[in-house]
Amino acid sequence: MEEKILNYTETKEDELRRVRAALLNILEDTEEARKEAVRERNKTMAMIENLPDGILLLNNKNEVEIISPLVVEFLRKNKEDIVGKQFSDLLDSEELKEFKELIIDSKKRKINKVTKKEMSIGKRMDIEVYTVFLEGIQEEEGGVLIILHDITRDKLVERMKTEFVSIAAHQLRTPLSAIKWTLRMVLDGDTGTISPEQRELLEKTYVSNERMINLINDLLNVSRIEEGRFLYKQESASLEEIVSTVIDSSQELLKMKKMALSFERPKEILPTLNVDREKMELAVQNLLENAVKYTPEGGKITISLEKDSHDVIFKIKDTGVGIPEIQHERIFTKFFRGDNVIRMETEGSGLGLYTTRNIIEAHKGKIWFDSKEGAGTTFTFTIPIPNAKY
């Protein structure tokens, strides 16, 4: 009996020892896991604390949970007045009014959707704001990550650059006007008769000067594209009418190069589009001028207009020198000129297609081309039909 009890006690003691060891193990694991969590948290916090951007992490109830130190600087508020507060409560000041559109009902969030937008804090800062919706493991989790990237300096440099180009262009026009007026008056005989030889030279000078004036106009257009205020006034207009206007004003150019142009008008009346008329004319004109410039004398240009269910489609086809395949990628970049056309001695600033693409894209359209060196090029652009049914 006694032996039995002794055995029993021993068994119990063994068991207890085993339980204790197991518990210690678990505790050790937990401690390790805790340390690991702390390490991870420290790492994350170190990253957030030292980021060159402002970071706000909102929870599911739109309360601010974590911020990076730059947020304090950007918003000019104390950390205590930001963390734990409702995000919308931070935006009560006039200079933060643009940020109100970031307040989105948590039910309407689309997970993993990243949006990017430029906003300003009063007049003192320009910020690029990224919003990322985060998924939670449970329904009440999830949140929003808002990243504020300071672009004040970039914006300033951009504005200064644009302003410089704009002023420089205006200043350059004045002496060129004087040259233009003088040459024209001499050519018109206002200062007495000139010999045919003198006339020929002066005519050529006049043409060179006109090139310079056009180059400045191109530069002005480019600087305005970069200012983002290129589309000035959008109105309802017919693309067919715009194309006709451009063709009419290009008759002399076509005649000079003995170029045949056919305009295949649409079979049905096309819907009117919402466009900046002047800019659309410029876009069409650039494409037409390119076709004329880069097609040898006696060539053929075909312009056509049609529509599908959501776009009006413009096509211009030439029988010109084409674009070298190796350069296809760069064709719409600023100051680009094809290797084969530079040798042709044709004038060109390398700004036409850059400007054109920007105009088309500002109208939410698309532009592309097909080209074979030596065979010709077709440029196509589309402009969306307002209220088209998709």
Next chain:
Amino acid sequence: MFKKILLVEDDKFLRELMSKKLITLGYEVVSAADGESGLVMIKEAKPDVVLLDLILPGINGFEVLEKAKQDPAIANIPVVILSNLGQTEDIEKGLALGAKDFLVKAHFTPQEIVNKLKSILG
């Protein structure tokens, strides 16, 4: 009766070229080289039409135009802007202030400018 044209232009050479063209064609020409004297000349010389530059020393062309249109004695004298500004905003501003036309210098020859004036003078 020769028509009288006032040139408000700060660039001496451009002023001379334009005067020469106009005089050759039989116009009477008076000129001013800055905004203030331009405004005074509109009142004193009572021209039939004003060719007005925009970037001028002192008060600029927009201000000259605005003041001229506020003065009933000269408000009806037609003003044509002749400038090397020429962005859509500038053009709309000029026309809104009452200019008859907006010509970008570098885009017109003297003869083309005179033709515009002729059509305004009737």
